[in-house]
Amino acid sequence: MKQSKLFTKTQKFAPKDEVSKNAQLLIRAGYIHKEMAGVYSILPLGLRVLEKIKQIVREEMNFLDASELIMSGLQKKEVWEQTNRWDDEVVDVWFKSQLKNGTEVGFGWSHEEPIGEMMKNYISSYKDLPIYVYQFQTKLRNELRAKSGIMRGREFVMKDMYSFSLDEKQHNDFYDATIEAYNKVYDRLGVGEDTFITFATGGAFTEFSHEFQTVCEAGEDVIYINREKNIAINEEVLNDKILTKLNVTKNELEKVKTAEVGNIFNFGTEKGESLGLYYMDKNGKKIPVWMGSYGIGITRMMGVLVEKMADDKGIVWPESVAPFQVHLINIGEEEKVEEIYQQLVAEGVEVLWDDRDIRPGEKFADSDLIGIPYRVVISSRSLEAGGVELKKRTEEEGKIVKMDELKSIIK
């Protein structure tokens, strides 16, 4: 894509009321636009990143044999009253409104209840189970404060998956498979080494739940980890009992700030029972369905990647989700650059070509801010030296490479 066709321009400053690093950088580089605190529009560059994150997650969920769907945002009071979660005293993040006839409606902040309710149409016999479904959806949560940029928005994109299983064994097998799938997701996003499955507060059915926490200074959580033993415990549940259970002492643990990038919940049969979701077993006996829910915050993940990898010049995207692989910059040499641009595009490389008529210094500064993994500069100097200047965003110095070499490095 030619950069002159991008309507967004980099900005020297983010809005004054924007206090989070991730949103500041994403706004300045033209990935997002701030509508109000905690509410951002996703601009063309941002949408490319978001869709890549979604696609990685989608592939891993499909690998689990889960089916994608999209539930409605508008929510029915009666469905949430069954589990006592309509009440603002119980759930304090509802946005609510009403139909013209006065009927109260809510806007989906989660979808456990409506998905469970819907499944009553499709689950009656043991033959119908298991069922795994997931969605990418814009959730709305009326957060009291929204100061973490896209890491905790009032409007945000989330992948939520739900499992409906016959019994504890089937449930646990899927729960374990999901942990593996999540680990693959974080690996592919470039944060595998710094992401820990963490013991956290449980629910009515289980003593603990599992969170996936990524080491990140801007995170809101504090966890204790032991990298060697691959143990992580949220400080909220850190006590002697769990230390004994995990066979670790507090001295062996390192305290780190983290951002929650995923969570998985085991509802056991509790949610099914409160929603009235049962099936008939082989003997005609009525059995409550085992349910689990499994979330990954997609926009949050995008924010965490920015917070974690950015340097003082701007954003640094991992290759797997960068909006483009190559930022092509020419200093003069219009004919040559057009030729190289066409070649790279023909080879299927995603290239952003800064074809704007501005000073090289501005192009370099913008390139650092936008954070594309490979910068390729074409100038009379590079051509004389036999090729193009290639610099990784994470490196200080570039080097001259021939075109053939370039292609093999990028792929």
Added chain:
Amino acid sequence: MKQSKLFTKTQKFAPKDEVSKNAQLLIRAGYIHKEMAGVYSILPLGLRVLEKIKQIVREEMNFLDASELIMSGLQKKEVWEQTNRWDDEVVDVWFKSQLKNGTEVGFGWSHEEPIGEMMKNYISSYKDLPIYVYQFQTKLRNELRAKSGIMRGREFVMKDMYSFSLDEKQHNDFYDATIEAYNKVYDRLGVGEDTFITFATGGAFTEFSHEFQTVCEAGEDVIYINREKNIAINEEVLNDKILTKLNVTKNELEKVKTAEVGNIFNFGTEKGESLGLYYMDKNGKKIPVWMGSYGIGITRMMGVLVEKMADDKGIVWPESVAPFQVHLINIGEEEKVEEIYQQLVAEGVEVLWDDRDIRPGEKFADSDLIGIPYRVVISSRSLEAGGVELKKRTEEEGKIVKMDELKSIIK
């Protein structure tokens, strides 16, 4: 995909309160689930159709050099007050709620105002124009009644595009190019012949706007058409003046019921002026930006296709948006069907294989209800006759074809 892996099952009846044919069929076949009047969740089969419609629209919008983005759903009062469209007396479809601190917020029923407002960040000079952007977005409209299924929902997916142009010439060129792009979309969706660009009520800036209307009994509009002259006029603007202008008499026009499947608006400089969206021309003079907006209702389109093409047995999808190309049904012959299924999948054909252990009659009835373009039956009878039985959904009788033939017909 194996049908046994689809959690949805066909249903004999739609919910009693569902009066529209499109939603009745889509619910019964397992494409959507009704959450409340005018609010539907999109199930895996439905999502396949929806994404295909979106992809067709996306390709044609990209061909116009428009950039995809996603604006926020949550809306700021101040932005809409500038054009006097926050007031419920002026716009009667707002869903509104409030933040914890009492600030009123709305939920996007359209995005002209916030997109125009945002563009103030990116438009200052004539060099910045033109800009074309579009999005696929879930809109919320608090409709008084919602009885048309997914043809007019309270929550629905819409493609909306916005143009920002230097002057009337640049604006009109894009406006005309969009008309062509829309015609291509409707052709690809299989309703080109029955879709008319129609003169309709204008706005403050123009005497008329243009709607795209598809002939459809379930539609809410009445238009007058002349197929030969390719003229269409919404009854709301039918008068002697327009007849003279178009050089047609009322006798030459046929009255038809239609569904609006797209609309395009020319705001001229009016919207830009009310939002304060100006640019500096070459001489440093401040000029208001020309704006246009261009919509296609994506879920509505899905509903129109069902209404228009369904027969008394069920849905009939056009090939371009069908969830699968082939519905493979075996009567016994488990080994042979597995082989053929694998072959077709390997060739890139989208196959739904009804591998369920139920009566053939049930499989055939379900297949007609679901509406996949090609039905392929494998039975001892078909194998003895030398191949598989192929029947198009639109045909009454199938015929025996060899596997090689099948592949060439389907592609």
